[in-house]
Amino acid sequence: MDVLYFAWVRERIGLPKERVETGAATVSELVEELSAREERYAAAFADISALRVALDQELSDFDAPLAGVREVAFFPPMTGG
Amino acid sequence: MRIAVQEQPFDLGAESDVFAAAATGMGAVVTFTGVVRDVDGGLEAMEIEHYPGMTESAIRKIAEDARDRWSLGDVLVIHRYGRLAPGERIMMVATAAPHRKDAFEAAEFLMDYLKSRAPFWKKEITRAGEGWVAARCEDEDALKRW
Numbered sequence: 001m002d003v004l005y006f007a008w009v010r011e012r013i014g015l016p017k018e019r020v021e022t023g024a025a026t027v028s029e030l031v032e033e034l035s036a037r038e039e040r041y042a043a044a045f046a047d048i049s050a051l052r053v054a055l056d057q058e059l060s061d062f063d064a065p066l067a068g069v070r071e072v073a074f075f076p077p078m079t080g081g
Numbered sequence: 082m083r084i085a086v087q088e089q090p091f092d093l094g095a096e097s098d099v100f101a102a103a104a105t106g107m108g109a110v111v112t113f114t115g116v117v118r119d120v121d122g123g124l125e126a127m128e129i130e131h132y133p134g135m136t137e138s139a140i141r142k143i144a145e146d147a148r149d150r151w152s153l154g155d156v157l158v159i160h161r162y163g164r165l166a167p168g169e170r171i172m173m174v175a176t177a178a179p180h181r182k183d184a185f186e187a188a189e190f191l192m193d194y195l196k197s198r199a200p201f202w203k204k205e206i207t208r209a210g211e212g213w214v215a216a217r218c219e220d221e222d223a224l225k226r227w
Binding site: 059073080 | 115132134135138139160171172192196197198199200201202204213214215
């Protein structure tokens with residue numbers, strides 16, 4: 001699947017988008033997998049209460065299953081308007 | 082209903098005119114414009130990042146929700162991204178309705194939801210450095226009244 005990062009999550013991890021092969025069943029499992037990779041991921045995902053997640057461009061939550069999902073995006077709370 | 086997510090500036094007067102002229106039979110047209118504000122006097126620019134694809138669909142859904150809740154003739158949302166200078170217009174919302182209460186309330190609803198549910202992120206660039214604008218609890222709380 002494609003994993004996208006926005007705002008300070010993108011800056012902390014150091015890239016906007018990457019292809020991830022994963023067996024993670026939920027978003028939380030994917031976060032654990034990414035955090036275990038490198039310190040920059042662990043730093044970005046240190047406090048998931050400060051993060052939001054979208055699955056296939058729809059807001060979702062960290063318990064949501066990943067089956068069939070093609071695009072996951074992580075970002076801080078939105079500041080539009 | 083028109084949703085535009087764009088980098089270039091928009092012409093507030095022209096957009097308002099076209100919107101109002103097309104709103105035949107509507108007794109009320111409300112427009113709101115958001116402007117880059119230099120709070121502490123040191124702001125050089127505001128950089129707005131967004132999530133192409135999701136931004137348009139999220140705004141469309143918010144506008145459709147507004148149309149379901151209020152009696153509206155039409156809705157317009159324009160939101161910019163990229164680098165903006167203080168005083169530049171970030172976005173505008175326009176609503177047309179038979180009566181003003183619907184037009185005002187729907188415009189406020191759109192603004193509240195655009196703030197916290199449309200995937201935009203603002204970064205302030207000041208003389209002292211740069212930093213992401215944090216979401217405010219009040220903005221999240223504002224959704225509860227709807």
